Amino acid sequence: MTTEQDKMLAGEHYWINDPELTEIRFQTRELVDQFNLTQPRDAGHKNALQQRIFGAVGDNVHIEKPMRIDYGRNTTIGSNVFINFNFTLLDCCPVTIGDNVFIAPNVQIYTASHPMDIEQRNAHIGFAAPVTIGNNVWIGGGCIILSGVTIGDGAVIGAGSVVTRDIPANVTAFGNPCKVR
Template identity: 65%
Template sequence: MTELEKMIAGHPYHINDPELVEIRFDTRDKTDAFNQLSARQAEQKSALIKDIFGQVGDNVHIEQGLRVDYGFNTKIGNNVFINYNFVVLDCTDFIIGNNVFIAPNVQVYTAIHPLEPRQRAQHIGQAKPITIEDDVWIGGGCIIMPGVTIGRGSTIGAGSVVTRSIAPNSVAVGNPCKVSRTLDHQD
């Protein structure tokens, strides 16, 4: 199994494997090009977004300040708006559903580093997938940690650190992020 295959499967892998380093450089070159475009260069921006990410639905808008590790592990649904300074460490699957709003300065980390210092010194990594289901709003400055699913119809309050999965139709806030209320169909 290659280091790339190990990474995608969620197994421990060598972060500085030459193939992985080259993929990250290639993705960073593309995100740098995206970030340099004028706001009016919508067609070029759209083309680069489709080249950076593994899947991009219809009516997807991403503001500049984008930072992405791999790109091909990220799949974006339809009608998605992502505001400024979005950081994606997508060492394994990162799924964004339909009708998702992501505010400025949101960071998404599928990457995990070992707690044991000797393993960290050997540049061993691991990853757990993240899913943001349909109709979710992520507030500004949120951090979403490895292995989390944010359920359909949920709202995550600004500045939250999401360390555990959030049930559908929830309003969740804080560090660590906790459900403060459940929405019903009238909300």
Template identity: 50%
Template sequence: MKSAKEKMIAGELFLDMGGELFQERQHAKKLLHEFNLMDPTKVKARNQIIKKLFGKTGNRFFVEPPFRCDYGYNIEIGENFYSNYNLVILDGAKVIIGDNVMIAPNVSLFTAAHPIDPKLRTEGWEFSKPITIGNQVWIGGNTVINPGVSIGDNSVIGSGSVVTKDIPANVVAVGNPCRVIRSILPEGNVE
């Protein structure tokens, strides 16, 4: 029989009854408390906490505090990653972020979801779906990325977007719900 953690990572419905998953979230909160309250000049010490917390990091990254996540171990970031203030990642499933990604303030990545059925929701059932963000992606401020979404290489997500479906590579997408508004040409210009 699978544990709640195994079901969560597999994207299956699970009940979190306050056991292993609760303890892992508490561990992450403890590290994040230290990270978020640390002297702003202690960049190397903050980066050590992120390396301890995340499943994988590149050599060059900068996470601006405050930052919040559920577990941390499901988060992978590539080289030259930058996130501005108030990034929230609910990482019940994998969140894989490529190289040269920039994230503006107040962005939220949610792998966690709950059933539509009100009875199941009231009972506390939940599930998680992974999020993948390609290389050279820029995500504008106040954007929400929902469970199961992939964003292709070189794409730009405009500020205030709610990304509910996959976004292909080499496009500018914006809105609620987020939709493609134009392509990005190979030279980096937009159509």
């Protein structure tokens, strides 16, 4: 039997209020709250919590507080990653953050989406698509990265951009919608 979690991870329509999914979100948010309350100098405790929150975390990952995370377990973070203040992650589908990635303050990554059909939306039906951020990427402050997007290795995303489509490797892109410039 296919669970709502299986459907969610597969990008199919799923019931957002499923008790199993709700419990996972509660558990993740409790860990994130602990992370957000950790003293700034207590790197060991912050690192231990990062390992519990995310599916996989590489070496030398630094995340500033606060952050907000939906599931956490659906996200892998490479090595030598810096994530600045006010990071929001809705990881209903897999999120991959490569090595040597810099994420500026107030960045939001959304794998989640909702149907255009009002009845489905009111029934709390959702769907999601993965987000992939390659190696050596810099994402400027206030960016929003939407579901299904891949950002290629070495790309730079300008501050305030709304990334609605894939961005190729080794380019500078910015704007709303984000475009290669």
